[in-house]
C-alpha cells in the first residue's frame with residue numbers, strides 16, 4: 377500500500393461526526409429556530425443532554441437554582457453557546473484520540489483549533505461579515521483535522537517535516553508536501569468529505585493554506601479560516617514549529633480593512649471570547 381492509500385484507509389477509519397450534532401447545526405442555522413424542534417433532536421442523545429445540563433448548572437453560570445429540563449437549558453444557553461458546546465464536544469473526541477507520542481501535540485492542536493474558531497467568530501462579528509456562523513465555526517474548528525490523521529500515521533516522517541520547518545527553509549505545509557507528497561489540508565478535506573459536510577466546509581478545510589485556490593463562492597469563508605488560523609498562531613495558540621512558519625496574512629488583513637488599532641481591538645475581543653469558549657468547552661486556557 378502506498379503512503380497515500382494508507383492515509384486514505386486511516387481517514388475511512390475515523391469515527392463518524394455525530395449525526396445529532398449535525399442535525400442540531402442544521403436547526404440552529406435558522407435564526408428563528410424552534411426550541412422544541414432542537415430539544416427533540418438533542419434529547420435522543422443522553423451524553424449530549426447531560427453535557428448541556430452540566431454546563432448550564434456549572435459555577436460559570438452561577439444560576440440561583442438548578443436547571444433540570446433540557447428545554448430550559450437550551451433556552452438559557454442560546455444558539456451561540458449551544459453551537460460551541462456541541463461542536464467542541466464532538467470535535468474534542470476526534471482531536472483527543474489517544475496518540476502516545478503526541479500527547480502534548482494533541483493538546484496544543486486542540487487549543488489551536490478552538491482559538492481559530494473563536495478568532496473566526498470575532499472577525500465575523502467585528503467586520504460584520506455575511507457568513508453563516510455554523511459553517512464558519514465548524515470549518516475553523518476542524519481546519520487542521522488532517523493533522524490528527526497524519527500525526528497518528530506518519531510519526532517518523534513527521535519528525536523529518538519538523539526538522540525541515542525548524543531549518544527555516546519551508547512552511548509546515550510546504551515541508552509536508554516535500555516529505556509526503558500531500559499535506560494535512562488535503563487530508564482534512566478528505567475527512568470532511570467522509571463526514572458528508574457541505575462543500576463550503578470541505579473547501580475551507582482543504583484550502584485553508586491556499587485560500588486563493590478555493591472556488592469563488594467559498595473564497596470569503598476560506599480566506600476567513602486562513603486568516604483566523606494565522607492570527608490564532610500570532611496570539612500564541614500555535615502548534616510548535618507550525619507557528620514559526622505561518623505566512624501571508626497581510627493581504628487578507630488589508631482586504632478586511634483591519635488597521636493596527638483594529639488589530640489591537642480584535643486581540644482584546646479574542647481574549648475575552650476565548651476565555652468564555654474555554655469555559656463552555658471545558659478546556660484550560662493554557
Ligand SMILES: [Fe+2]
Nearest residue numbers: 519520584585
Ligand atoms: Fe493548517
Ligand SMILES: [Fe+2]
Nearest residue numbers: 488519520605
Ligand atoms: Fe492551523
